[in-house]
Amino acid sequence: MNSLLIVIAVLLVACTYGVVDRKRSGKIKSKTDSRNEITAHEVGAELGESATVLQFSSAFCTPCRATRSTLTSVISHYPKIKHIEVDADTNLQLVRRLDIRQTPTTLFLNSAGREIARAVGAPKRDQVIYALEQI
Amino acid sequence: MNMIDARGPRWSAGLTSIVLIIALITRSPIVIIIQLIQFAIGAFAGPPKSPYAWLYKKFVQPRLSKTFDSEDVRPPQFAQFVGFIFALIATLGALTHTWLVFTFAASFALFAAFLNSAFGYCLGCKMYLLGVRLRRG
Numbered sequence: 421m422n423s424l425l426i427v428i429a430v431l432l433v434a435c436t437y438g439v440v441d442r443k444r445s446g447k448i449k450s451k452t453d454s455r456n457e458i459t460a461h462e463v464g465a466e467l468g469e470s471a472t473v474l475q476f477s478s479a480f481c482t483p484c485r486a487t488r489s490t491l492t493s494v495i496s497h498y499p500k501i502k503h504i505e506v507d508a509d510t511n512l513q514l515v516r517r518l519d520i521r522q523t524p525t526t527l528f529l530n531s532a533g534r535e536i537a538r539a540v541g542a543p544k545r546d547q548v549i550y551a552l553e554q555i
Numbered sequence: 556m557n558m559i560d561a562r563g564p565r566w567s568a569g570l571t572s573i574v575l576i577i578a579l580i581t582r583s584p585i586v587i588i589i590q591l592i593q594f595a596i597g598a599f600a601g602p603p604k605s606p607y608a609w610l611y612k613k614f615v616q617p618r619l620s621k622t623f624d625s626e627d628v629r630p631p632q633f634a635q636f637v638g639f640i641f642a643l644i645a646t647l648g649a650l651t652h653t654w655l656v657f658t659f660a661a662s663f664a665l666f667a668a669f670l671n672s673a674f675g676y677c678l679g680c681k682m683y684l685l686g687v688r689l690r691r692g
Contacts, residue, residue, distance in 0.1 A: 435673070438676060479629045480633040480683045508684050508687075509687060
């Protein structure tokens with residue numbers, strides 16, 4: 421009886437967490453107070469002329485592939501914006517400095533390389549378009 | 556890159572959830588050991604070689620659509636490894652009758668397996684980077 425209650429409790433907590441996580445995941449949050457500035461040297465590629473979308477990925481991450489295809493397809497319509505994908509595993513220093521906790525995490529940088537928005541989890545296509553229009 | 560049918564790991568996670576529920580309720584060492592073996596093969600030989608994947612290929616996949624999303628094998632393999640660690644702790648708990656340890660470890664494994672099967676939750680996305688950040692201080 422006791423262990424049956426534990427099973428029910430675990431499943432209830434998992435359902436609640438799953439729903440909350442799905443809702444939160446990929447939401448693009450603007451960061452007006454961010455002091456994070458990223459240089460071309462740090463990511464190993466030239467930043468975009470008007471903006472850069474910087475994606476952190478890892479090998480053990482299924483949604484990273486979906487995020488890559490969403491971002492590259494949206495960004496193909498904006499010639500002055502660049503998509504750069506960075507492997508979190510081999511760029512731990514940058515990961516720590518920017519406080520990247522999971523993959524995919526996507527940073528939206530302005531022309532100066534300053535972080536102005538961030539999405540943790542796979543961002544939705546229309547939200548990416550909206551965020552790019554704001555830059 | 557080694558790609559697999561993305562529905563396979565979801566099926567395995569569903570079966571894992573059922574086996575872990577039975578293990579938690581019956582406290583049977585045999586049941587948790589069966590799950591431990593599944594995790595061990597999935598983690599070290601790869602998810603496609605595991606017993607649950609065999610069941611999937613034999614009985615489930617033939618009844619499903621021929622077109623499917625494929626995924627990299629590494630994320631589910633990482634999840635099997637995390638499962639293996641918790642199932643190992645749970646097995647040790649069951650064999651020594653330390654039921655508190657058994658219950659905590661098996662509950663966490665159930666939590667993750669259920670999230671994976673019901674929501675497609677990606678354990679590697681959330682845990683891997685934190686693990687690396689901690690390990691390489």
